[in-house]
Amino acid sequence: GAVVSQHPSWVICKSGTSVKIECRSLDFQATTMFWYRQFPKQSLMLMATSNEGSKATYEQGVEKDKFLINHASLTLSTLTVTSAHPEDSSFYICSARDTTEYEQYFGPGTRLTVT
Amino acid sequence: GQNIDQPTEMTATEGAIVQINCTYQTSGFNGLFWYQQHAGEAPTFLSYNVLDGLEEKGRFSSFLSRSKGYSYLLLKELQMKDSASYLCAVTDSNYQLIWGAGTKLIIKP
Numbered sequence: 001g002a003v004v005s006q007h008p009s010w011v012i013c014k015s016g017t018s019v020k021i022e023c024r025s026l027d028f029q030a031t032t033m034f035w036y037r038q039f040p041k042q043s044l045m046l047m048a049t050s051n052e053g054s055k056a057t058y059e060q061g062v063e064k065d066k067f068l069i070n071h072a073s074l075t076l077s078t079l080t081v082t083s084a085h086p087e088d089s090s091f092y093i094c095s096a097r098d099t100t101e102y103e104q105y106f107g108p109g110t111r112l113t114v115t
Numbered sequence: 116g117q118n119i120d121q122p123t124e125m126t127a128t129e130g131a132i133v134q135i136n137c138t139y140q141t142s143g144f145n146g147l148f149w150y151q152q153h154a155g156e157a158p159t160f161l162s163y164n165v166l167d168g169l170e171e172k173g174r175f176s177s178f179l180s181r182s183k184g185y186s187y188l189l190l191k192e193l194q195m196k197d198s199a200s201y202l203c204a205v206t207d208s209n210y211q212l213i214w215g216a217g218t219k220l221i222i223k224p
Binding site: 044045 | 155159160215
């Protein structure tokens with residue numbers, strides 16, 4: 001089956017610093033990648049959708065200058081949380097889909113804690 | 116607006132059967148997914164329905180009625196490891212996934 005990896009799996013950073021999270025599709029070409037955020041005991045919240053080679057489409061209320069998304073290749077997308085604050089602490093999950101599939105394949109998630 | 120409703124929490128007994136319902140109102144419909152999510156982990160795919168009817172896969176089955184905007188996930192022979200959140204998600208006309216809030220299923224011995 002299709003495999004999506006995320007790195008790092010968890011990260012602790014200080015307030016004001018930036019953190020980069022990588023999402024890779026290991027055995028398929030992901031034309032579209034999705035970034036989600038999930039707070040404890042809540043459902044997934046879509047942050048943005050990115051297509052390879054084009055700018056990401058952000059959901060309403062998500063600051064594009066704070067959450068930088070790059071989808072430079074068909075197997076890699078990155079999410080950079082800039083000037084992180086404690087309220088950015090959350091579980092960030094990416095998913096990937098290729099043009100021939102209907103299913104989104106999820107990465108294992110990255111737990112971010114901002115102190 | 117787009118809306119997906121599912122119960123917040125359900126409790127069932129090990130070995131029993133449980134049905135988790137999901138109703139949806141979306142702009143267009145291109146399929147309905149069920150995902151399982153254990154605490155602290157990413158969701159894992161369970162089923163996909165795009166046509167009306169029942170899809171069976173081992174102990175899990177999923178049903179869809181497009182005319183009623185309704186689906187259910189049926190879990191048989193419940194095991195303790197089935198304790199998890201079950202997420203219903205619908206793909207709308209733009210192929211965007213609209214997520215329900217999830218149903219937390221608690222299995223008791």
